Amino acid sequence: EAQVTQNPRYLITVTGKKLTVTCSQNMNHEYMSWYRQDPGLGLRQIYYSMNVEVTDKGDVPEGYKVSRKEKRNFPLILESPSPNQTSLYFCASSFVVQGFSEQYFGPGTRLTVT
Amino acid sequence: KQEVTQIPAALSVPEGENLVLNCSFTDSAIYNLQWFRQDPGKGLTSLLLIQSSQREQTSGRLNASLDKSSGRSTLYIAASQPGDSATYLCAVLPLMDSSYKLIFGSGTRLLVRP
Numbered sequence: 001e002a003q004v005t006q007n008p009r010y011l012i013t014v015t016g017k018k019l020t021v022t023c024s025q026n027m028n029h030e031y032m033s034w035y036r037q038d039p040g041l042g043l044r045q046i047y048y049s050m051n052v053e054v055t056d057k058g059d060v061p062e063g064y065k066v067s068r069k070e071k072r073n074f075p076l077i078l079e080s081p082s083p084n085q086t087s088l089y090f091c092a093s094s095f096v097v098q099g100f101s102e103q104y105f106g107p108g109t110r111l112t113v114t
Numbered sequence: 115k116q117e118v119t120q121i122p123a124a125l126s127v128p129e130g131e132n133l134v135l136n137c138s139f140t141d142s143a144i145y146n147l148q149w150f151r152q153d154p155g156k157g158l159t160s161l162l163l164i165q166s167s168q169r170e171q172t173s174g175r176l177n178a179s180l181d182k183s184s185g186r187s188t189l190y191i192a193a194s195q196p197g198d199s200a201t202y203l204c205a206v207l208p209l210m211d212s213s214y215k216l217i218f219g220s221g222t223r224l225l226v227r228p
Contacts (some may be wrong), residue, residue, distance in 0.1 A: 042219075043216070056213065078142070103216060104160060107156065
């Protein structure tokens with residue numbers, strides 16, 4: 001089944017404790033990105049990647065890092081989480097060759113930083 | 115700057131009604147438009163993708179139309195069911211944005227009453 005998976009689905013952590021949210025897709029998509037969703041602010045892009053080893057900042061990259069060592073994986077790293085990073089996070093992927101195809105989203109990771 | 119607006123913000127209908135959700139966008143320079151469904155606290159499920167050259171797409175009881183020149187899209191749901199209750203989001207992929215991020219509307223929260 002074609003899908004984007006994220007782990008963990010739920011996470012409660014404390015300020016300053018480094019964490020990684022994993023994202024994996026099995027559709028051989030070149031493009032992957034991370035969004036966060038907050039009430040009243042909608043979905044905002046954090047980082048994106050056009051292909052392996054090609055990443056760039058989105059609209060709200062502060063406090064986050066990413067890497068793209070393999071085509072299927074695009075982990076989101078919070079080196080020192082803070083309470084303002086409490087949010088619902090989504091990973092997405094799509095093809096880019098010959099124009100953009102449908103974007104597929106993962107099930108979301110609900111992060112709470114206390 | 116591309117902006118996406120969805121009207122109404124909320125809608126409550128009795129089961130069996132046909133209904134229309136509206137989406138408007140300010141810049142017609144888009145790759146495509148995508149409709150999503152989001153259940154409370156859950157992920158985004160892609161419903162329909164309309165490429166910029168297309169006028170409509172259909173999937174089961176759903177039909178989405180696109181009028182790029184006027185900056186409008188509609189999602190038509192036939193014979194609504196309680197299971198259709200969710201938030202519906204439309205999103206456009208702008209042509210002139212190297213991040214290829216989707217620009218989302220704020221959604222229409224649909225309740226279908228049994």
